[in-house]
Amino acid sequence: MSRLIVVSNRVPVPEKSGDAPAGGLAVALQAALEEHGGIWMGWSGKSSGTREPEALDLKDRGKITYALTDLTDKDVEEYYFGFANRVLWPICHYRLDLAEYGRKEMAGYFRVNRFFAHRLAPMLQPDDVIWIHDYHLIPLAAELRQMGVKNRIGFFLHIPWPPADVLFAMPVHEEIMRGLSHYDLIGFQTDHDLENFAGGLRREGIGNEIKPGRYSAHGRIFKGGTYGIGIETAAFANFARKSASHVMVRKAAASIEGRDLIIGVDRLDYSKGITQRIDAFERFIEGNPGQQGKVTYLQVTPKSRSEVPEYEAMQRTVAEQAGRVNGALGTVDWVPIRYINRSISRPILAGLYRMAKVGLVTPLRDGMNLVAKEYVAAQDPENPGVLVLSRFAGAARELDSALLVNPYDIEGTANAIARALSMPLPERQERWGKMMDYLNEHDVVRWCDDFLKDLVA
CATH class of the missing domain: 3.40.50.2000 (Glycogen Phosphorylase B;)
Known part of the structure; x- marks a missing residue:
């Protein structure tokens, strides 16, 4: 496999090369990145206030480059605290009563994903394999495709995926489903989550399962599977x-x-x-x-x-x-x-x-x-x-x-x-x-x- 590019909302950067990561996910991804060489990109967890964030903060640790970016106060409020954690998180956990949808927060969510794409794209090489993680970054593949990126792009959802009746209560569910169709592989934790996703495609009439594990939607064919995450x-x-x-x-x-x-x-x-x-x-x-x-x-x-x-x-x-x-x-x-x-x-x-x-x-x-x-x-x-x-x-x-x-x-x-x-x-x-x-x-x-x-x- 070529270089691996990992993108997640937050990035656990070791102090120096060879330091052991704190948790299981970081252990596995760091090992894969060290094997293939590559980049781990994400939010630094810091705010740049009202200023547009500066260039990516690149930290080299052996064969891995950690690429961090700050976000503005507005980005953090709308993308992270807003749409990701007040809309997607409760809906994916079946809590419609706690979802607080706002058009401003939705726009911020897509804007930050577009920002991530523009920061990531210049670093990509044609044969890089890209692996994007979790609900914060669902639209990222669509933004990269719009920029002409043709690399293999996978997505893994660490949280549950709800059934159609719950998902469709979200006003922008069509855009979220369309965003997922731009991946080459979508990974879910359990067979129930995958069934809910496939059921949503059928119920909305936007796609179907053309054979086990392979789906068609929005003019694209992609794979879906279950990959229950383990520990070390x-x-x-x-x-x-x-x-x-x-x-x-x-x-x-x-x-x-x-x-x-x-x-x-x-x-x-x-x-x-x-x-x-x-x-x-x-x-x-x-x-x-x-x-x-x-x-x-x-x-x-x-x-x-x-x-x-x-x-x-x-x-x-x-x-x-x-x-x-x-x-x-x-x-x-x-x-x-x-x-x-x-x-x-x-x-x-x-x-x-x-x-x-x-x-x-x-x-x-x-x-x-x-x-x-x-x-x-x-x-x-x-x-x-x-x-x-x-x-x-x-x-x-x-x-x-x-x-x-x-x-x-x-x-x-x-x-x-x-x-x-x-x-x-x-x-x-x-x-x-x-x-x-x-x-x-x-x-x-x-x-x-x-x-x-x-x-x-």
Whole structure:
């Protein structure tokens, strides 16, 4: 394969060549870029105020050039906080009630994608392979095609893709669908997402599936497929094995004083089902009074998009709810819920996962959810914990040996917590073994390789 060009909203730039990236996606993409050589382009995360951003900030790290651009305050407000996160994000997560469509924000979204295209195009060589990531950049291929770019261009959507009745409530759904048709390969997390996309083509009468995995729309023929993203399974398992010696992990273990640990780790977002999860934990304690004082529920929820009013309001709601439950159920020597509103480093997180007897991963809707996979990878094979997983997470299509729950069913989730805590060791080992086998085979490197192989085929 020729050079690889990756474009994403944000770019994790290492301090120096050879530094390890922080997360699984960055690990896979950096490895692919180092193998083929290439460019990783995206927003710097900085604003240039009202000034037009200057030339791309190029940082060479071995065979990879990281190309960063600032955006104006107007661009950030309209493209990122506006259309991407107040329209596309809620609609793709089936939350029509939270979508705030505005023509100004829509125009900003397409304008920034055009800006990205004009910055990227001069750096392209004829045989470069381009891989664009996520909902922020759906129109980017169409902008590049309009400039005459004929390279192979792939797109991967990291979040869910909704069914036609949800998608068509968005006023500009036709432009979004047309934008996707300019890719050579569109990748989705699950077969359900791909089915929703194909159904939208048929329902709108703009295209059809001409044979399995190949589609026709807007005068173009392109491929679509499912590529469930994985984690760096072996590395994360190794993190967890070594974590017992970490001072913070030892302190955490001592602080729970032999109680069973239940853990939830989520970015603060209404799609994650955090309030329903706290309700389910409360119901579990009320229904199992013998568990009072014997379990600790740790909820790690870093702040997210606090500039968006919905997220600021949710931060208050979750904190108040955790406080209410602690006030109602807690005792002098027992705090039922520990709520942490900041990030924790991955090595420490791996250790906490390994300590936890139950992993609560109960989003209302999620493209994949890598916390579920990290929790499984972190477990001790001799004494693994139990994953309680929402059936509305993409991970449920792969990790079907978890205890699958409907997160809207508070009673059902409470019962699953009770079952997880009382599950016999042989059943825990059997369930964990099946999931771990899958994760070892389908890690993030395979995800990357499979997508790129199909893109250039």
